[in-house]
Amino acid sequence: MGPTYDLVIVGMGSGGTLAAEFAAGEVGLKVAAVERGPIGGDCLWTGCVPSKTLLASARVAHTVRTADRFGITGGEPEVDLDAVWARTKDVQGQIAATDDHPDRFRQMGVDVIEGTARITGYRQVTVTTDEGEVQLDTRYTLVCTGSRPAVPAIDGIESVDVLTSENLFTLERPPSSLVMIGGGPIATELAQAMVRLGVPTTVIEQAHRLVPRDEPELADRLGQILREEGVDLRLATTATAVRRGGDGVVVETTEGEFTAEGLLVATGRIANVDDLGLDAFGVPVSAAGADVDERNRTLVPNIYVVGDAAADRPRFTHAAAHDAVLAVRDMFFPGRGQPAHLVPWCTFTDPELAHAGLTAAEARERHGERNVTVFRHELAENDRARADGTTEGSIIVVAANDRIVGAHALAPGAGELIHELALAIRFGIGVDELSDLVHIYPTIASGIGRIGADRSFDTGRKFRAVARLSRIFG
Numbered sequence: 001m002g003p004t005y006d007l008v009i010v011g012m013g014s015g016g017t018l019a020a021e022f023a024a025g026e027v028g029l030k031v032a033a034v035e036r037g038p039i040g041g042d043c044l045w046t047g048c049v050p051s052k053t054l055l056a057s058a059r060v061a062h063t064v065r066t067a068d069r070f071g072i073t074g075g076e077p078e079v080d081l082d083a084v085w086a087r088t089k090d091v092q093g094q095i096a097a098t099d100d101h102p103d104r105f106r107q108m109g110v111d112v113i114e115g116t117a118r119i120t121g122y123r124q125v126t127v128t129t130d131e132g133e134v135q136l137d138t139r140y141t142l143v144c145t146g147s148r149p150a151v152p153a154i155d156g157i158e159s160v161d162v163l164t165s166e167n168l169f170t171l172e173r174p175p176s177s178l179v180m181i182g183g184g185p186i187a188t189e190l191a192q193a194m195v196r197l198g199v200p201t202t203v204i205e206q207a208h209r210l211v212p213r214d215e216p217e218l219a220d221r222l223g224q225i226l227r228e229e230g231v232d233l234r235l236a237t238t239a240t241a242v243r244r245g246g247d248g249v250v251v252e253t254t255e256g257e258f259t260a261e262g263l264l265v266a267t268g269r270i271a272n273v274d275d276l277g278l279d280a281f282g283v284p285v286s287a288a289g290a291d292v293d294e295r296n297r298t299l300v301p302n303i304y305v306v307g308d309a310a311a312d313r314p315r316f317t318h319a320a321a322h323d324a325v326l327a328v329r330d331m332f333f334p335g336r337g338q339p340a341h342l343v344p345w346c347t348f349t350d351p352e353l354a355h356a357g358l359t360a361a362e363a364r365e366r367h368g369e370r371n372v373t374v375f376r377h378e379l380a381e382n383d384r385a386r387a388d389g390t391t392e393g394s395i396i397v398v399a400a401n402d403r404i405v406g407a408h409a410l411a412p413g414a415g416e417l418i419h420e421l422a423l424a425i426r427f428g429i430g431v432d433e434l435s436d437l438v439h440i441y442p443t444i445a446s447g448i449g450r451i452g453a454d455r456s457f458d459t460g461r462k463f464r465a466v467a468r469l470s471r472i473f474g
Ligand SMILES: Cc1cc2nc3c(=O)[nH]c(=O)nc-3n(C[C@H](O)[C@H](O)[C@H](O)COP(=O)(O)OP(=O)(O)OC[C@H]3O[C@@H](n4cnc5c(N)ncnc54)[C@H](O)[C@@H]3O)c2cc1C
Pocket: 010, 011, 012, 013, 014, 015, 016, 034, 035, 036, 037, 038, 039, 040, 041, 042, 043, 046, 047, 048, 049, 051, 115, 116, 117, 118, 144, 145, 146, 147, 165, 186, 272, 276, 306, 307, 308, 309, 315, 316, 317, 318, 319, 320, 348
């Protein structure tokens, strides 16, 4: 007799839920899915959903605060933090009751098992449930166990209550002031949200800019915007010690001391692979995750690892979801489906900062200085941005040998408009061709068309100049 299951999925977050939907709902495989907490994972409970919900409330507060700019009487908004926090829980509840409800997966034919899984054989997963241990025999195992916040070993950190993305959203209300250690996307989004909601916030980042993986010029401008909104941004500053004091927490840094009621740490992640037992079967694991190739295969042919649990993979919901479906395709329809060539991302501040492909510096390093051209559109010259009063930002397009290899936007809705440029990178489109698409006026994205139009005008001019010279000298 063969194994009971075609596929056992460990972890029902961004990767696991999509894999279950595809494997059971679309392909009709016999699937078991093990989850030790509520379905939805980091994205629903501690990540994307609560942070974006918070940012939405913060945007409203900011609009009220700055309404005068639009000829409407505004003023300092009265923010009910309990209600703001309750709203995030409400939105989470709506998703948990619909898209991420266990019964939705059961209706697809998935055996949803509540418990903690371990890999106990090449084709076996053991689950510890409230009722005892259950052994699942399976042809394939897909591990999507996610990651958790890494709390750095700063002197004294164990002596204070540390907030992270895991517990911030479970509070009834946030502290009255915050120091954040780390200036990656988590702290950057939360710092703007907090300050707009009236919670004084200091950000301590050891690098010279926020979101250091993004296009430096745009990251610097975002930092400037956050400063103007009131974030006490301390760049090139490292937290060295933490202690109780001043009715809260004192953070000692290389640039002085900072005090607040609460301390939030967002200094990166640790993959949830340490106690899975993967290493016993020859799969190397570390804090970065389990070793996988570009198709998320481990050294064990029937065990795949995707999402935040995989080492050196982009840590985003969309990346986990794409890789999870690709892994199932690979298991049951080998060779079908493409690994993600390009994973764009966006930091959902206001304005948003979106990223696809190479930064200008990365392009120069890869393609050579003289083969790289950087094109830009300033929102200050964009009619829609003028009308909306959102002229702070730019769209930057990086081309190498006339093909687009990178795109970066600091703009309202940058996370939406970056897709067009990501597609251009994916299919090797040239900057000239951007103007082949008639862009809707007035949109921010029309700036992309303008980059293309200016470029083809430029190319045409150069072409005509060369033709003229060759007529004269040829
Ligand atoms: C504050 C914050 C904001 C974010 N914002 C964004 C955003 O805007 N956009 C974006 O794309 N990404 C965002 N992310 C990142 C995103 O949340 C993660 O990249 C994504 O959720 C990873 O998906 P995953 O499937 O790998 O893991 P998860 O979705 O975390 O799922 C892992 C699941 O596995 C379960 N599990 C773990 N171990 C076991 C075990 N042994 N047995 C059974 N179950 C187990 C866990 O309980 C969990 O449910 C954000 C993250 C944070 C923290």
